[in-house]
Amino acid sequence: MFTKTAENFLAALADELAISESRYEQASRSYVSLGDWLHRSESTVVEYDPQVYVQGSFRLGTAIRPLNDAEEYDVDSVCLLRGLGTKDLTQSQLKTLVGNEIKAYRKAQNMMKPVREGRRCWVLDYADGAQFHMDVVPSVPNADRQRLLLEARGLDMKWSETAMAITDIESPVYDELSDDWQRSNPKGYAEWFRQRMGELFERRKRMVAESIKASVEDIPDYKVRTPLQSAIMILKRHRDGMFENRHDERPISIIITTLSAHAYSGEEKIVDALHSILSRMEQFIEHDGHHCIIRNPSDPLENFADKWPEHPEREAAFFEWLRQARQDFEKLASQVEIRRLIESIQPRMGAVAERAAKRLDPPSGSMLHPATAAAGAGVASEPAFPNTRREPTSPRGFA
Structure with a gap:
């Protein structure tokens, strides 16, 4: 679904967003x-x-x-x-x-x-x-x-x-x-959340431990980052940029995080995790016939969307953001030129898109990656980020 250039760019974007x-x-x-x-x-x-x-x-x-x-x-x-x-x-x-x-x-x-x-x-x-x-x-x-x-x-x-x-x-x-x-x-x-990351988190933690010849128990969790975490970080920054001047309406992080974790299916690359999340996240919104329900997995009595009935603009803003994210990352998916990659998400991501491009090799001054890199990944003709709002269904469990 993504060119190799887009794949590398998203990985660089996650690295740029990560805190030290x-x-x-x-x-x-x-x-x-x-x-x-x-x-x-x-x-x-x-x-x-x-x-x-x-x-x-x-x-x-x-x-x-x-x-x-x-x-x-x-x-x-x-x-x-x-x-x-x-x-x-x-x-x-x-x-x-x-x-x-x-x-x-x-x-x-x-x-x-x-x-x-x-x-x-x-x-x-x-x-x-x-x-x-x-x-x-x-x-x-x-x-x-x-x-x-x-x-x-x-x-x-x-x-x-x-x-x-x-x-x-x-x-x-x-x-x-x-x-x-x-x-x-x-x-x-x-x-x-850790269970949703699956065995991949533990495997990566073991790899970090082996690389520095330490025991797994001595490796803090923050030294390990999975595709799910990276995808959530990218989506949160996209949200921040889109709602920079509409802070009260922006989708709250716990909703993005919860729906992303539900939709994640163990993908080992950021691009695949992002595709899975954007394609499926709204399937995990329940509906009681009147209101949306996004349950807290650790307390099913709590609804993270409980403010939506009182503030319907927040519900509208969530689906507005989801549509925009699908459009932006669908556009990014097929890009080969670095400048086009930046332009596809810069309106929402801001300066971090430029900084991420500088992490790529060859440097951002070069307009194209080698043709073999892009050809190897293939270009998506129809990235499956559905733009229509689906009828919410019940989550498939919290484990």
Whole structure:
């Protein structure tokens, strides 16, 4: 479906979007440092067995560089107090308990910027040169209640062991003792995502270990990148460029990531993964007769598209983006000239397309790759990125 030139270009594009290992290490040091602080002898939460770990795109390996130097990396993390539960304190009390420790940590670390409170988290702003901030979500375990909720509805309980309850200042019971908290399960989602990458992830991790003569256990996950992760990174940047001036409408990353992971079929090349994803991703949107449902694989009760009925422009924007992505990557698929490759996606991808081209050999000043390279891959006559909106169906399972 893709020329060899297009195949090489997409691989270079993923490399250009990838954040450096030093950024991953920086994020790791940050949440490990906070975890160490919470375990010091004077800590007011040490008796509750605190655990701090990263979630979101940094955990999944799908984080991408910001559009510009003015934007920051958003490192999402969790502060789980494993010795507490929803019956022990209110959301407000948990938020304050964790917040006081984070504020003390900021002071001890001589961080200049004050701690900010978000709807569900506390925000630690690092120095301007660091170009990132860390969102810390206070939480408590919620496995028992999650199992009861899922069992009552006959839903899959596979990932319930790592379920947790999180604080939300907009909750109607924020200041009341109640078990009706906002639910989350980033560990469960990460495990589901890892299973969707399949054996390829483990095989590549072994290859990295062998290349540096290390044990597999010593290789951090961020040193391995699969075609699924690369394809998601490319699609997220395409989304960013397309909705740069319509930020409130842009499809959220968790929807793109979830549908992409469902549609991925173990392809070993980025081009094949991208084709499979764009061709099939909307097949994994359910419909209840009135609204679209994009279930959280680690919590089938949660609908990632729950805001679409209230904001129908977001649903329209998702399908608008999907149509545009299919058109752009269909056009890219058949290109041989590097300049044409850049032009096919630059309106949405921006300067990163030029930078990716410079990674190719021969350099971007040369208009053509050797004819043998393109001929070997073949040119697609009809890339199968269907442009019509399909009737949503039920997902084929979360495993």
